[in-house]
Amino acid sequence: xxxxxxxxxxxxxxxxxxxxxxxxxxxxxxxxxxxxxxxxxxxxxxxxxxxxxxxxxxxxxxxxxxxxxxxxxxxxxxxxxxxxxxxxxxxxxxxxxxxxxxxxxxxxxxxxxxxxxxxxxxxxxxxxxxxxxxxxxxxxxxxxxxxxxxxxxxxxxxxxxxxxxxxxxxxxxxxxxxxxxxxxxxxxxxxxxxxxxxxxxxxxxxxxxxxxxxxxxxxxxxxxxxxxxxxxxxxxxxxxxxxxxxxxxxxxxxxxxxxxxxxxxxxxxxxxxxxxxxxxxxxxxxxxxxxxxxxxxxxxxxxxxxxxxxxxxxxxxxxxxxxxxxxxxxxxxxxxxxxxxxxxxxxxxxxxxxxxxxxxxxxxxxxxxxxxxxxxxxxxxxxxxxxxxxxxxxxxxxxxxxxxxxxxxxxxxxxxxxxxxxxxxxxxxxxxxxxxxxxxxxxxxxxxxxxxxxxxxxxxxxxxxxxxxxxxxxxxxxxxxxxxxxxxxxxxxxxxxxxxxxxxxxxxxxxxxxxxxxxxxxxxxxxxxxxxxxxxxxxxxxxxxxxxxxxxxx
Amino acid sequence: xxxxxxxxxxxxxxxxxxxxxxxxxxxxxxxxxxxxxxxxxxxxxxxxxxxxxxxxxxxxxxxxxxxxxxxxxxxxxxxxxxxxxxxxxxxxxxxxxxxxxxxxxxxxxxxxxxxxxxxxxxxxxxxxxxxxxxxxxxxxxxxxxxxxxxxxxxxxxxxxxxxxxxxxxxxxxxxxxxxxxxxxxxxxxxxxxxxxxxxxxxxxxxxxxxxxxxxxxxxxxxxxxxxxxxxxxxxxxxxxxxxxxxxxxxxxxxxxxxxxxxxxxxxxxxxxxxxxxxxxxxxxxxxxxxxxxxxxxxxxxxxxxxxxxxxxxxxxxxxxx
Numbered sequence: 001x002x003x004x005x006x007x008x009x010x011x012x013x014x015x016x017x018x019x020x021x022x023x024x025x026x027x028x029x030x031x032x033x034x035x036x037x038x039x040x041x042x043x044x045x046x047x048x049x050x051x052x053x054x055x056x057x058x059x060x061x062x063x064x065x066x067x068x069x070x071x072x073x074x075x076x077x078x079x080x081x082x083x084x085x086x087x088x089x090x091x092x093x094x095x096x097x098x099x100x101x102x103x104x105x106x107x108x109x110x111x112x113x114x115x116x117x118x119x120x121x122x123x124x125x126x127x128x129x130x131x132x133x134x135x136x137x138x139x140x141x142x143x144x145x146x147x148x149x150x151x152x153x154x155x156x157x158x159x160x161x162x163x164x165x166x167x168x169x170x171x172x173x174x175x176x177x178x179x180x181x182x183x184x185x186x187x188x189x190x191x192x193x194x195x196x197x198x199x200x201x202x203x204x205x206x207x208x209x210x211x212x213x214x215x216x217x218x219x220x221x222x223x224x225x226x227x228x229x230x231x232x233x234x235x236x237x238x239x240x241x242x243x244x245x246x247x248x249x250x251x252x253x254x255x256x257x258x259x260x261x262x263x264x265x266x267x268x269x270x271x272x273x274x275x276x277x278x279x280x281x282x283x284x285x286x287x288x289x290x291x292x293x294x295x296x297x298x299x300x301x302x303x304x305x306x307x308x309x310x311x312x313x314x315x316x317x318x319x320x321x322x323x324x325x326x327x328x329x330x331x332x333x334x335x336x337x338x339x340x341x342x343x344x345x346x347x348x349x350x351x352x353x354x355x356x357x358x359x360x361x362x363x364x365x366x367x368x369x370x371x372x373x374x375x376x377x378x379x380x381x382x383x384x385x386x387x388x389x390x391x392x393x394x395x396x397x398x399x400x401x402x403x404x405x406x407x408x409x410x411x412x413x414x415x416x417x418x419x420x421x422x423x424x425x426x427x428x429x430x431x432x433x434x435x436x437x438x439x440x441x442x443x444x445x446x447x448x449x450x451x452x453x454x455x456x457x458x459x460x461x462x463x464x465x466x467x468x469x470x471x472x473x474x475x476x477x478x479x480x481x482x483x484x485x486x487x488x489x490x491x492x493x494x495x496x497x498x499x500x501x502x503x504x505x506x507x508x509x510x511x512x513x514x515x516x517x518x519x520x521x522x523x524x525x526x527x528x529x530x531x532x533x534x535x536x537x538x539x540x541x542x543x544x545x546x547x548x549x550x551x552x553x554x
Numbered sequence: 555x556x557x558x559x560x561x562x563x564x565x566x567x568x569x570x571x572x573x574x575x576x577x578x579x580x581x582x583x584x585x586x587x588x589x590x591x592x593x594x595x596x597x598x599x600x601x602x603x604x605x606x607x608x609x610x611x612x613x614x615x616x617x618x619x620x621x622x623x624x625x626x627x628x629x630x631x632x633x634x635x636x637x638x639x640x641x642x643x644x645x646x647x648x649x650x651x652x653x654x655x656x657x658x659x660x661x662x663x664x665x666x667x668x669x670x671x672x673x674x675x676x677x678x679x680x681x682x683x684x685x686x687x688x689x690x691x692x693x694x695x696x697x698x699x700x701x702x703x704x705x706x707x708x709x710x711x712x713x714x715x716x717x718x719x720x721x722x723x724x725x726x727x728x729x730x731x732x733x734x735x736x737x738x739x740x741x742x743x744x745x746x747x748x749x750x751x752x753x754x755x756x757x758x759x760x761x762x763x764x765x766x767x768x769x770x771x772x773x774x775x776x777x778x779x780x781x782x783x784x785x786x787x788x789x790x791x792x793x794x795x796x797x798x799x800x801x802x803x804x805x806x807x808x809x810x811x812x813x814x815x816x817x818x819x820x821x822x823x824x825x826x827x828x829x830x831x832x833x834x835x836x837x838x839x840x841x842x843x844x845x846x847x848x849x850x851x852x853x854x855x856x857x858x859x860x861x862x863x864x865x866x867x868x869x870x871x872x873x874x875x
Binding site for chain 1: 686690768769792795801804807808809825826827830848
C-alpha cells in the first residue's frame with residue numbers, strides 16, 4: 001500500500017503537559033542556540049488540543065516557572081491560587097478533620113486549574129513557535145529500524161466495523177523522526193509496546209495504577225470558595241482499599257469533585273463508579289453539592305507506583321516522558337509538574353543528540369542522567385515505597401507514609417515487594433466464602449437520583465465522548481470465550497464494573513447465557529480495562545483519529 | 555430591519571426544517587424574506603411562498619445545481635450584500651453546518667449556532683443555545699455590525715406553527731451569477747450508504763424500538779404498528795449495535811436527531827443519549843414495563859405495560875378504524 005511519509009527531526013507523540021512542554025523547550029533551545037532549524041511535530045489523537053486532558057487538578061508551578069518564566073503576563077489560565085487545605089477522614093455518616101494537614105498535602109503556592117484550559121494555552125504557545133501540532137492523528141504503531149525507533153505510523157481512517165475499506169478510506173501516514181519523544185500518557189499504547197519490545201521494565205517493580213473519576217459541578221457561588229482544596233480518606237473505601245476523594249474550588253462557582261480508587265483492590269465486585277456515587281452521598285459532600293448541577297464527567301487512570309516502577313526511559317531514537325513513564329507523586333497526588341519537567345529534560349537530550357548527530361541509546365542515556373539529577377528524583381525517591389506499603393492495608397500504609405517523611409523512605413526491603421494490581425484481585429469463590437454474589441448486579445448499590453448521583457450511561461453522556469460508529473472496536477479482547485465462561489465464573493466479569501464508561505456489558509445471548517458486548521464508542525480513553533483485566537487479554541488501541549471525550553473545562 | 559431565511563433544498567425537494575426556521579424568524583416580528591438557492595428550484599420557491607412573508611427570492615444558477623460550500627458561500631455572500639438584511643436565519647442542518655462558518659467569515663459577521671429560542675432585550679435579540687451537551691442553556695447576544703447569522707436547532711420550533719399568508723408571496727429572481735471557476739470542490743456521486751440512508755428527520759411519525767423488544771423477530775410487532783400509523787421504524791442504540799436495524803435508523807446522540815409529530819417509544823428506557831435525539835418531538839408516547847424508566851419523564855402519554863400485549867391491541871384498534 002502507498003503511504004504518505006513525513007520526515008521530521010523530533011516527533012512528539014501526545015499533546016499533553018509532557019509533550020507540549022517538550023515541544024516548547026525544543027523551540028526555545030533552537031532559538032537560544034541557533035544552528036540548522038529543527039523540524040518538530042506533535043501528534044495528538046484528540047480533535048483539538050486539550051480535549052482529552054483530565055486531571056484534578058492542583059498544579060505545582062515549579063516546572064512552569066522554568067519553562068515560561070513570564071507565565072502570568074502571558075495569560076496562563078491558572079484558575080485559583082490555593083487558599084485553604086482541608087483533609088478529612090470519613091466514616092459512613094460523619095467526618096473527622098485531620099488536626100494538621102499532612103505536609104505532602106499542603107498546597108500553599110499551588111494553583112487549582114482546569115488541565116484542559118492549561119494545555120490549550122500551552123499548545124497555543126507551542127504553535128506560536130512554529131511547531132506543527134497535528135490534532136486528530138493517533139499514533140497506531142512504532143516504526144522500527146532494527147531496534148532503533150524510527151518514528152510512528154498514524155492510524156488509518158475510513159475502515160468499517162468489520163474491517164472493510166470504506167469509500168472514505170485514508171491510509172495512515174508514516175512519520176519518520178530522528179528522535180521520537182513518547183508522551184502518550186498513562187498506559188500509552190506505544191510506550192506499552194516499546195517497553196515490551198526492549199524489556200525496559202526489567203528489574204523494575206510492576207506499575208501500580210489508580211482510576212480517577214471526576215465531575216465538574218456548577219454550585220451556588222461561595223459554597224466552595226475558589227482556592228479551596230478538600231481531600232478525604234476512608235469511607236466509602238474499606239481498610240483494604242487504596243484511594244480517596246477530592247473537592248477543588250475553581251472560580252465562578254465551578255467545582256471539581258472526584259474520587260480516586262486504587263486499581264489494586266481485592267474484591268472482584270468492587271465498583272469505582274458506584275464508590276464515587278457513595279462518596280457524593282456522604283453528608284459532607286452532599287451538603288456541598290446541594291442545588292448544584294453536574295456539567296461534565298470524565299475518568300482517567302493514574303500511574304501511582306512511583307520511583308521503583310519507572311521503566312528505563314530511553315532506547316535508540318526514543319525517550320519516554322510524563323505519565324507514560326509513571327511520573328506521578330502519589331503522596332502529593334500530583335504529576336503535571338513532573339510531566340512538564342520530564343518533557344523539558346527529554347527535549348534537552350533530544351536536542352543535544354541531534355546536534356551531536358548521535359541518537360543511539362548510549363547518547364540518549366543523558367536523559368536518564370538528567371532525570372536522576374533533577375527535582376523529579378529528589379521528589380519521588382523519598383516516597384518510593386509509599387504506594388507499595390498500602391498493599392498491607394490503609395493503616396500500615398498511612399503509618400509507613402508518615403514514617404517516610406522522617407526516614408527518607410527507607411525500609412527493610414527496598415524496593416518493598418509489590419504485585420501488579422490485576423494479580424491482587426481475588427476470585428469470587430475465595431473472596432465471597434459465604435455466598436456467591438450475582439455478577440450482574442451491584443453488591444453495595446448507591447441510590448441513583450439523577451441529581452446528585454448518576455448511572456454510568458448518563459455520566460458518559462457528560463464526557464461528551466464521540467467516535468465514528470462504523471469502525472472496528474478499538475478495545476480488542478483476544479478471547480471473548482473467556483468472558484462468558486471462565487471470567488464469569490471466577491471474577492464475575494469485573495470489566496462491567498471497573499470501566500467507568502459503560503463500554504463492557506454482558507448481554508443476553510439468546511440461549512440463556514450471557515455474552516460480552518463492547519460499546520466501544522462510549523470509551524473515554526482511561527485505559528482501566530487494559531490495566532485491570534485479570535486475564536490481561538484486553539488491548540486498548542487508538543480509535544479513528546479525533547474520536548474520544550471532549551473535556552472542555554475539565 | 556428585515557430577516558432573511560435561507561431555505562434548504564436538495565434536488566428540488568424542500569427540507570422540512572426550513573419551515574421551522576421560518577417559524578423562528580416570524581417570531582422576531584420583523585419583515586421576512588425567504589431565499590431559495592439552487593438550480594431549477596421554482597417548485598420549492600412556490601412551496602415556501604405560502605408562508606406569511608414579504609417575498610421569496612430565488613438564486614438560480616447552473617453552478618448551484620449540486621451543493622458545494624464554495625458555491626453557496628459565493629451566492630449567499632453576494633445576496634446578503636445586495637439585500638442588506640438585519641438578520642439571516644438558517645436551519646441548523648448538516649449542509650448549513652458545512653458552509654455557514656465560511657459564510658460568516660467571508661462577511662466578517664457574527665454567527666450564532668444551534669439556537670433554541672429567541673427573545674428581545676431592548677433593541678437587540680438574545681439567543682438561547684445549548685452548552686455542555688445540552689446540560690446548560692446559554693443566553694448569547696451577537697456583537698458587531700448586522701446582519702448576524704443565526705442557525706435554528708432542528709426541532710426547537712414547530713414547522714406547522716409557521717404562519718401562512720392569505721395569498722402566496724411574490725417570487726422574484728435575484729440578479730446574482732456564480733462564477734463556476736471559483737468553486738474549488740467537485741462533488742462526486744453520493745456514497746452508496748448516503749444514497750440509501752433514510753432521513754428520519756423528515757418523518758412525520760416514528761415508531762422507535764429499544765432493548766425491551768428482546769429479539770430481532772419481534773421487530774415485526776413494531777413494523778405492524780408503524781404500518782398502521784404510516785410511520786418510519788427507528789431504534790435506540792442497542793438495537794442498531796446488535797445489527798437488528800441499520801445504523802441510519804438510530805436515534806440519539808450518536809445517531810439522528812428527530813422531531814416528528816408523533817414519536818412512539820417501545821421498550822426504550824430513555825437513556826439521556828436517546829432523549830437528546832427525540833425530546834423535541836411534538837407528542838411522545840412511551841410503552842415500557844418499568845414505571846421508573848426515564849422515558850416517562852419526557853412522554854406526553856405513558857403506558858406502563860408489556861409491549862407484546864399493548865402494541866398488538868393498538869394495531870388491532872387502528873386497523874379497525
